[in-house]
Amino acid sequence: MKIAVGGIMHESNSFSVRPTTLESFRESSLLEGEAIRAVWGPAHHEVGGFLAGAQTHGFEAVPTLMAWATPSGMVQKRALDALTGRWIDLLAGGRGLDGLLLALHGAMVLEGHEDGDAEILRRLRRSLGRDFPIVCTLDFHANVSEDMVALSNALVIYRTNPHTDQRERGLQAAELIARLVRGEIRPRQALAKPPMIFPILHQNTSKPPLIGVMDEARAREKDSRILVANVAIGFPYADVPELGPAAVVVTQGDAELAQREADRLSEALWALRDRLGTNLPDAAGAVRLALESDRRPVVLVEMGDNIGGGSPGDSTFILAELLRQKAEHAVVVLYDPEAVQTCLRAGVRQEVEIRVGGKTDRLHGEPVMVRGRVHCLHEGRYEETEVRHGGKRFNDQGVTAVVECPGQNLVALTSLREPPFSLQQLVSLGIAPERQHVLVVKAAIAYRAAYEPIAGRIIEVDTPGATTPNPARLDYCRIRRPMFPLDAIREA
Ligand SMILES: [Zn+2]
Known part of the structure; x- marks a missing residue:
């Protein structure tokens, strides 16, 4: 079994005046082939987990392209065109490959305010085909969209902030893809998003109010029908419709169960809204x-x-x-x-x-x-x-x-x-x-x-x-409304 490994990762701040160019990726980290193994292999990063997972789960990892740039403004279209174009060439339509382990951030905004991560997935899918197995990791700050869910077989999202479980998530994704390619699992995933911005100050996963929801997600995985119960907290500085926290649940072949569980976790996030005030000294x-x-x-x-x-x-x-x-x-x-x-x-x-x-x-x-x-x-x-x-x-x-x-x-x-x-x-x-x-x-x-x-x-x-x-100080134009805490939201 041969599994391609790669990623294009960027967290884009719509309020930054500094665009993210191809040069920004070159300056931070842009690698192909075996060079990826040398740099990311020993790192506490999901790509390190993908590569280590090959041995544990019995496949050959084929490093392809890995691009990462320091968070900044929106990614220029021509930068993404160059990166995905080169990557698709390297993947050669998936010939000789059984699947792809993909590292995305989940809060990439493309010039023109588009969902960058979904666009990467769309381009890869177009080239690799609808049935090609893709397991994708996302940062805890991902603004997860319906497209990301529809275009991947399974999403695996970090559970910690500060992010200290990245390698572990990479290993988990490696196990999933190996089981998927062997036909042992048939993942079905669903998304639910509460209408809220989760302020950055309260995004610490080891402290209240968030710790309870993270524990609940972990507990859901004790149910053998649930493969992954993800929570993403969202990146508040991306002015896009998909902004905000999300629950993404991946089940063993049961789409309805996935939706029900995602809705439940989404409601648990929503229930925290009165505990998210921000009152700090200047x-x-x-x-x-x-x-x-x-x-x-x-x-x-x-x-x-x-x-x-x-x-x-x-x-x-x-x-x-x-x-x-x-x-x-x-x-x-x-x-x-x-x-x-x-x-x-x-x-x-x-x-x-x-x-x-x-x-x-x-x-x-x-x-x-x-x-x-x-x-x-x-x-x-x-x-x-x-x-x-x-x-x-x-x-x-x-x-x-x-x-x-x-x-x-x-x-x-x-x-x-x-x-x-x-x-x-x-x-x-x-x-x-x-x-x-x-x-x-x-x-x-x-x-x-x-x-x-x-x-x-x-x-x-x-x-x-x-x-x-304080999200109220940002000039949002493209997020969905109404949105807590900017608007009053009447309970259903
Ligand atoms: Zn993050």
């Missing part, structure tokens, strides 16, 4: 709390500039407050390739005076003047061997400069947008995170896998931006 209040705290390090979570949710990574609201309130031993990482060049020209130990951040758009604050000394320059690559959100082992934040400012505050300037999913991001720069007073992370929930073990205190901060924690 930057000034949060910095004040941090400086008063003796539980260190204090992690300040800059929610409006969540890089893993597609924000630019150069918001200055918290940096400006830290300087204004005379913080000491604070670390801020900012995406600013221009400022990195200034530091490179100046050289290590030299004085610099640079305006940093606030350069991508007008949503994320003004550039801030920073005066200090170039503390170090680094080529930007680092490795993470622990289980961390996103499952990436080999990481690259681009050429990076650390500027030390008065009060031993450190501003790390990166040339690539890098979400804070690994402490190695700082350690590789010679920064000991546990010895700082304040660490600023541009994130929402995902950073927790890395930072929670060392944090003295975590303060979530309501900053403006493309990933504002």
Whole structure:
């Protein structure tokens, strides 16, 4: 049995001004054939799970194409055309192959606001045929659509946020496809979606209110007729009709049971709606709390500039407050390739005076003047061997400069947008995170896998931006209405 392995993964923020191009995928990760095995094989990622599953479940895995790009704005059509075109060539109409293990994100938005993941599935189906077995994994942030369900044989969705079960889900998908190809199972799946946006702040799967629904989904799988009981929480920053949480249940040949169970889980999500308020301090209040705290390090979570949710990574609201309130031993990482060049020209130990951040758009604050000394320059690559959100082992934040400012505050300037999913991001720069007073992370929930073990205190901060924690501040045009919490919804 030969199973093709591959994926095209992107989480697209409709409110970001930065389009996702073919170059964005090349810059992050775009691989073919055996190179996929080398990079993703040892990673805590679903593709690593697919490859490991081959041995466990008795098939030969054939790596084809794997593309991944850091979350940002909508994906350009010509980028997706190039990726799917090349992939379809590599798959050669499925000749000599028995099935496909496919890694998608589930919140890709195509230029023109289309459902990118469904479009990938549609193109693959057209080439491989209606009966070709496809088992597809999705991120917990997927905005699952009816098309994704109709175009795949089975969907397997992460169960954790921070995402620490990605490899496990890959293994589960590998088992399903092996059983499907052998004719042992005949999966039927159904989707149900409550009319709600699930605010990012409450998307932690190990805490209330979400933990109960996740436990319930797991419990449903004790029923031998149910192959997979999935819950996806949805990505609130994609302005598309399929935005929002979903339940997708895959059964052994019983479409009605699948629908009934999906409806039940969807109702359980809907029942949480009164517990989803968002009341957080602003930057000034949060910095004040941090400086008063003796539980260190204090992690300040800059929610409006969540890089893993597609924000630019150069918001200055918290940096400006830290300087204004005379913080000491604070670390801020900012995406600013221009400022990195200034530091490179100046050289290590030299004085610099640079305006940093606030350069991508007008949503994320003004550039801030920073005066200090170039503390170090680094080529930007680092490795993470622990289980961390996103499952990436080999990481690259681009050429990076650390500027030390008065009060031993450190501003790390990166040339690539890098979400804070690994402490190695700082350690590789010679920064000991546990010895700082304040660490600023541009994130929402995902950073927790890395930072929670060392944090003295975590303060979530309501900053403006493309990933504002409050959905009411976003200018949605294409989502379905009515939608909680934007509209009043009358009970049936
Ligand atoms: Zn995610």
